[in-house]
Amino acid sequence: MRKALLAALVIGSILLALYPMVATGYSIRFMLQLFMWVALAQSWNLISGLTGYVSFGHVAFFGTGAYTAAILVTTHAWHWAPASLTGGIAGVVLALIIGYPCLRLKGPYFAIAMLGLNEVMRVLVSYFEGLTGGGLGISLPILYASVQIYYAMALAAIAVTVTAYLIISSRFGLRLMTIREDEIAAEAMGVDTARYKLYAFLLSAFIPGVVGGLYARDQGYIEPLSVFPLLTTVTMIVMALFGGKGTVWGPVLGAVLLFSFQELVWARFLYLHQILFGAIIVFVVLIMPRGILGVIQQRYHLSRSL
Amino acid sequence: MSIFITPAMVGQVVISGLLAGALYSMVALGLALIFGVMRVINIAHGTILMLGAYTTFWWFHLLGINPYLSLLASMPLMFLLGLLLQRTLVTRVVDAPELSSLLLTFGISIALVNLAQLTFTSDLRSVEFLTGAFLVGPIALSKSRLISFGFAVTITLLAFWFLQKTKLGKAIRATSQNSEVAMICGINVPRIRLYAFGIASALAGAGGSLVAVIFAIQPEMGQVYTFKSFLVIVLGGAGNYPGALLGGMLLGLVEQLSSLFLTTQLSEAVAYVLLVLVLLLRPTGLLGGRAR
Numbered sequence: 390m391r392k393a394l395l396a397a398l399v400i401g402s403i404l405l406a407l408y409p410m411v412a413t414g415y416s417i418r419f420m421l422q423l424f425m426w427v428a429l430a431q432s433w434n435l436i437s438g439l440t441g442y443v444s445f446g447h448v449a450f451f452g453t454g455a456y457t458a459a460i461l462v463t464t465h466a467w468h469w470a471p472a473s474l475t476g477g478i479a480g481v482v483l484a485l486i487i488g489y490p491c492l493r494l495k496g497p498y499f500a501i502a503m504l505g506l507n508e509v510m511r512v513l514v515s516y517f518e519g520l521t522g523g524g525l526g527i528s529l530p531i532l533y534a535s536v537q538i539y540y541a542m543a544l545a546a547i548a549v550t551v552t553a554y555l556i557i558s559s560r561f562g563l564r565l566m567t568i569r570e571d572e573i574a575a576e577a578m579g580v581d582t583a584r585y586k587l588y589a590f591l592l593s594a595f596i597p598g599v600v601g602g603l604y605a606r607d608q609g610y611i612e613p614l615s616v617f618p619l620l621t622t623v624t625m626i627v628m629a630l631f632g633g634k635g636t637v638w639g640p641v642l643g644a645v646l647l648f649s650f651q652e653l654v655w656a657r658f659l660y661l662h663q664i665l666f667g668a669i670i671v672f673v674v675l676i677m678p679r680g681i682l683g684v685i686q687q688r689y690h691l692s693r694s695l
Numbered sequence: 696m697s698i699f700i701t702p703a704m705v706g707q708v709v710i711s712g713l714l715a716g717a718l719y720s721m722v723a724l725g726l727a728l729i730f731g732v733m734r735v736i737n738i739a740h741g742t743i744l745m746l747g748a749y750t751t752f753w754w755f756h757l758l759g760i761n762p763y764l765s766l767l768a769s770m771p772l773m774f775l776l777g778l779l780l781q782r783t784l785v786t787r788v789v790d791a792p793e794l795s796s797l798l799l800t801f802g803i804s805i806a807l808v809n810l811a812q813l814t815f816t817s818d819l820r821s822v823e824f825l826t827g828a829f830l831v832g833p834i835a836l837s838k839s840r841l842i843s844f845g846f847a848v849t850i851t852l853l854a855f856w857f858l859q860k861t862k863l864g865k866a867i868r869a870t871s872q873n874s875e876v877a878m879i880c881g882i883n884v885p886r887i888r889l890y891a892f893g894i895a896s897a898l899a900g901a902g903g904s905l906v907a908v909i910f911a912i913q914p915e916m917g918q919v920y921t922f923k924s925f926l927v928i929v930l931g932g933a934g935n936y937p938g939a940l941l942g943g944m945l946l947g948l949v950e951q952l953s954s955l956f957l958t959t960q961l962s963e964a965v966a967y968v969l970l971v972l973v974l975l976l977r978p979t980g981l982l983g984g985r986a987r
Contacts, residue, residue, distance in 0.1 A: 441794045445738070445801060490975040497736040498929070498974055500797050504738070505922040509967040516960055569792075619918070623805055630798070660813040667806025674799045675787055 405543060409536045417539050419652065421607065424542035426648045428600050429621070430628035430640035431549040435593035437626075438634035439562065440586050441569035442492065446503035447625055449510045450480035450597035451604070452616035456514060458602030459527045459611055469534070470541065473602025480598025481591050483510075488590040493583045495572055511617040526612025529605065538607045542600065546641075549596040554637045556589075565589055566635070620663065627666045630673045633680030642682055700955060703833035708951040714840045716947025717847040720940045722902035722920060723927035724854060725895035727939045730928065731871030732891040733789045735796040739780070739804035740924055741917030743896045746807065747773050747903025748912040749815055755822045762822050762908050763846065769900040777896025781889050789888065804917070811914035821911040843905040850901050851940065854894070858936065867891055871934060919963065926970045932980025942980075 409417055429451065437443050454476030461472040487506060491499040514521045521527065556562040564585050567575040576582055605611045624647075632643025651662065673680060679687065686692075722744060729737045747769040754765035780803060788795040825842065828835040858864040869877040870887045878884045902920070906912065927946050931938025946966065953965040973980070 437794070441792060443794055443797045443801075445797075487971070490971050494974060494978050496933075497793060497797060497925075498978075500738075501736065501922060501925040502970060502974070504918065505926075505963075505967050505970065508919065508922070509964050512960065512963050516958075516964075569794075619915075626798070626801075660809045663809040664806050664813070667802045667804070667809065670798055670802025670805065671784065674795050674802065675784070678795070 402547075406540075409539055414535065417535055421535065421539045421542050423645065423648050424539070424546040425600055425604065426624065426628060426644040427546040427641050428542065428549050428596050429625045430632070430644045431546070431553055432593045432596045433625040434629045434634055434636075434640045435549070435553060435556065436586075436590045438629055438636070438640070439556065439565040439569065440589050442586060442590075443500045444503045444590075444593070444622075445500055445626075446506040446622060447593070447597055448617055448619070448621040449503070449506045450483060450594045451601035451621060452507075452510055452514070452613075453483050454480050454598030454601030455605040455611050455616040456521055456527075456601075457598070459529055459605040460520065462529055462606065463527055469532075469538075469602070469606040473541070473599050473606065476602030476605075477595040477597075477599035480594040480601070484591050484594035485587075488587050492586040492590060507617055507619060507622065511613045514613045514617070522612075524613065526610060526615070527605075528610050531609065532606070534606065538603055541603050545596055545600050545603070550637065550641060552592060553640075556592075557635075557637055561585070561588075569635070623663065623666055623670075627669050629680075631669055631680055633682030633684075633686075636680070636682050636686070639680050639682040643680065646681075704955065707834050708955055709948065710834060710836065711840070712948035712951035713944060714837075714844045714947070715951065716944035717844050717851070718902060718905055718943075719923055719927050719946050720943025721847045721851045721854075722899055723924040723931075723939045723943050724851060724936065725898035725902075726921075726924040727928050727931075727934070727936055728867070728871075728891050728895045728898075731934050731936070732867060732874070732888055733785075733796075734793075735785065735789060735800070736925065737785075737892075737895070738797060738800040738921055739807065739917075740895070740899050741919065741921035742804040742807045743773050743776065743899040743917075744903040744906070744920045745811065745912070745914060745917035746776065747900030748907035748916065749811065749820075749903075750900065751904040751907040752820050752822055752912060755824065756820075762824050762904070763842065766846065766850075766901055766904050769904045770897040773900025773903075774893045774897040776900075777893040778889055780896075781892035785892065786885065786888065804921075808914050808917065815914060817913055817915070819911040819913050822908050824908055837909075839908045843909055846901070846905055850898070854898065855936070857894075863887075863890060867894075868936075923966060926966055929970060929973055929980060935980065938980055 405420070408420065429447070433444060433447050454473070457479040458469065458472040458476040461467040461475060462469055487502055491502045515523050556565070564575065564580045567578070567580055568582050568586060572582055601616060605616070628643035628647050629640040630643070631647060632641065633639025677684060722740070726737060726740045729735055729740070750769040750772055751762050751765040754760065754768055755762040784799060784803065785796065788799050825838045828837045829841065858868055866877070866882045866887050867890065869880065869882060870884055874884050877887070923946060927939055927942035929942070930945055931940070931942030946969070949969055950962045950966060953962055957965065
């Protein structure tokens with residue numbers, strides 16, 4: 390089973406690596422966005438799926454990364470790759486500022502602080518016009534780099550999925566999952582819960598920042614509404630929940646299924662599509678809390694790190 | 696941005712702050728009720744407020760009757776919606792881990808907001824009623840805000856009277872102190888939860904009606920109120936109902952005072968900084984609360 394999965398992964402990666410040589414512009418962009426959603430859903434999984442602390446504002450890191458990278462590229466003439474990595478670091482710094490006060494406490498403080506963060510970042514970005522261009526946004530210099538960004542996005546998706554695998558199959562992951570199941574018991578067993586929650590949160594903020602930077606480069610233009618939409622957070626959450634939160638492959642599965650569905654059918658019906666997302670969240674929480682992969686794992690007795 | 700700050704300006708912002716604060720207190724009391732009775736933070740609280748606001752808009756737009764009378768429609772309607780949500784969905788996750796109730800109410804909120812986008816469109820709507828202001832010396836009092844303040848204070852006082860004096864109100868307070876002991880004393884806890892959710896939603900609906908007369912409304916307006924109501928609860932101390940009153944007034948004052956020194960655009964960021972500071976320095980709230 391394990392060998393078959395490994396072989397499938399190797400073959401899959403080779404095919405995806407060769408894909409840009411044969412694919413058209415549209416299909417490259419489709420895959421590029423799919424990788425982006427895998428990376429975002431998986432990042433959300435790192436904090437919320439593993440520790441049970443719900444982040445309602447993960448798009449804030451995405452937007453912060455996008456602005457950081459866009460500013461570095463336009464006013465300091467950086468290459469997009471180091472600029473995006475710096476965007477990731479900006480995401481981590483923001484996570485530290487919010488996570489330190491909110492994750493020391495139990496209960497819904499963290500969730501609500503994250504709910505507000507997105508709005509606040511949008512207000513701040515609009516306010517500091519000198520740096521960010523305010524409501525007018527930032528236009529990046531024209532560059533045709535779809536194929537390179539395709540690889541960069543793929544790398545981000547792989548990096549965060551490998552991180553999820555390493556965490557879930559390590560003692561660190563066990564500590565996080567103990568926090569999720571019973572935080573008081575975790576503390577009684579000597580787990581420094583505040584510290585591990587913060588570590589998980591910082592890890593979960595890095596890749597959205599990087600991906601935000603890549604998105605800014607790929608789109609060539611960003612403005613406050615385009616990089617801080619609530620819908621992006623909703624989509625991450627739905628994908629991770631639907632596929633199976635707290636698992637390695639659940640968010641990947643959720644992203645592939647829902648993104649394909651969204652591109653093929655639903656993108657034309659914006660509001661209906663979001664009503665459906667809300668309904669999926671309610672449905673998964675009530676009927677199928679482990680998500681698709683969780684149900685499969687339980688039925689066939691598969692290992693958690695699968 | 697102003698350079699000279701006169702006493703009249705300070706008086707003006709203090710009064711505006713109190714006027715806004717009473718509204719925050721009333722809406723936050725609803726969120727505090729649900730949290731007290733069930734330990735659930737209802738992310739859809741602001742969404743219910745938005746639906747209350749649209750009730751008032753359509754009341755005024757279609758019927759042309761005084762918009763304040765629409766409280767008679769928005770409060771019962773939102774009460775019923777609250778009962779429905781609690782009965783069909785929320786009741787199933789009350790005893791589950793926190794993640795479930797947060798995600799569930801978030802899902803409800805997303806679905807309802809987009810349903811509103813679909814049916815009401817995302818256009819800004821406003822109720823043009825009682826524009827203008829009373830002038831008292833150097834201080835201008837917006838008529839709509841003053842009347843909304845009056846309604847908010849009256850409804851909040853009624854809610855407190857209800858909690859203190861009536862049998863049902865006492866049962867609600869008992870349940871929020873300790874639901875297991877309340878159950879042993881013969882209180883029907885699931886029923887109390889149902890009523891608490893209904894009353895909380897009616898308070899949110901009333902908030903929406905009063906907001907609709909003051910500001911332009913649109914379907915995504917609710918999230919800010921969920922956030923601010925939570926901030927009010929944190930300021931007052933979670934599970935502390937009088938604390939919610941103090942917290943609301945304080946939030947109104949801080950927001951208005953900050954507009955003296957900063958632009959109003961940044962007032963949301965000020966509320967946010969306030970939340971982070973309180974969590975950092977005094978996480979039990981200003982009056983002290985329970986259940987952290």
